[in-house]
Amino acid sequence: MKVLISGCSGFIGFHLSQRLLKDNKYLVLGIDNMNSYYDLKLKKDRLKVLKKYKKFKFIKCDISKLANLEKSFKIFKPQTVINLAAQAGVRYSINNPDQYFDSNILGFYNILKCSKKYKVGHFLFASSSSVYGASNSFPIKENSNTDRPLSFYAATKKSNEVMAYSFSNIYKLPATSLRFFTVYGPFGRPDMSLFLFTNNILKSKKINVFNSGNHVRDFTFVDDVTDAVEKLIRKIPDSNIPYKVYNIGSNRPYTLKNYIKIIGNYLGKIPILNLQSKQLGDVYKTHADVSRLKKTIKFGPPTDLKKGIKSFIDWYLKYYKK
Ligand SMILES: NC(=O)c1ccc[n+]([C@@H]2O[C@H](COP(=O)([O-])OP(=O)(O)OC[C@H]3O[C@@H](n4cnc5c(N)ncnc54)[C@H](O)[C@@H]3O)[C@@H](O)[C@H]2O)c1
DSSP, X not given: OEEEEETTTXXXXXXXXXXXXXXXXXXXXXXXXXXOSSOHHHHHHHHXXXXXXXXXXXXXXXXXXXXXXXXHHHHHOXXXXXXXXXXXXXXXXXXXXXXXXXXXXXXXXXXXXXXXXXXXXXXXXXXXXXXXOSOOSSSBOTTSOOSOOSSHHHHHHHHHHHHHHHHHHHHOOOEEEEEEOOEEOTTOOTTSHHHHHHHHHHTTOEEEEGGGGTOEEOOEEHHHHHHHHHHXXXXXXXXXXXXXXXXXXXXXXXXXXXXXXXXXXXXXXXXXXXXXOOOTTOOSBOOBOOHHHHHHSOOOOOOOHHXXXXXXXXXXXXXXXX
């Protein structure tokens, strides 16, 4: 099967591409604009790994530029498209909304348009737990309210869902929204807590802990995510409006305080906390109801958090030669 993965040099895109390539039944065209939102070396190194696979091709391409994007569709003729390319991060969206508009709204529309034009059989895309806003009923189900995004990042993800829904309704494009819950793992993102905390704890530097560490997150190990997405590729929505949404979470929430304790224990160091108030746009708690996912595919039990953190730290120490 021919799969186009956008954002292939990113954290999840890299792991998903590798997961499909290891299976040997997929031909993967990865596209990415290789932007420098975070250390480009990480993206280049991920790409180096992917380029070792014979069934992988890469095209540097920005999804917000339609003509370039369309070339990739024309050459490759993908049967499945998985859109992971986006400007990620809730906090960065406070001062940089333009990047979110370009990649997550215009770019998303372009990839949707190409998927329709080139008759893609299944369009899957990264949404986010942030679409649920300040919910207070947990675990959260897919049919919960998503009308009140707390950040512009969340607003772009909600927009993606409604745009895709309308394409499913009008043009019968089968589409699946993947609502990821705080994904972590080796080769992770340097702007995310696990990376930042590990880096500072190792250097005996203070770590900024927002909401005094009382945030609760449904941390999801990246291999559990890629396993789920690989299985969902074949679950093509086929109802009158061929559109489906799934929570992709672990259903095992932890407080940030406990999370930090596990990282400190594994590094053999006591974290120095700089307790801070809640940040604008932050959601207090995430906790996924994954019963729909379990009903559709064989999913779980999720990777234990301690095991997942160990696997990240092992990678980190090796990568940065600590
Ligand atoms: N990591 C998480 O916890 C998490 C949670 C919820 C949702 N998501 C979503 O999952 C997807 C992947 O996230 P990630 O953590 O791997 O982030 P990432 O930043 O590591 O990966 C995104 C990739 O997309 C590329 N990209 C950005 N804009 C582009 C554009 N206009 N054209 C082409 N490529 C572009 C970037 O260069 C990057 O390599 C994103 O859509 C993100 O919003 C991630």
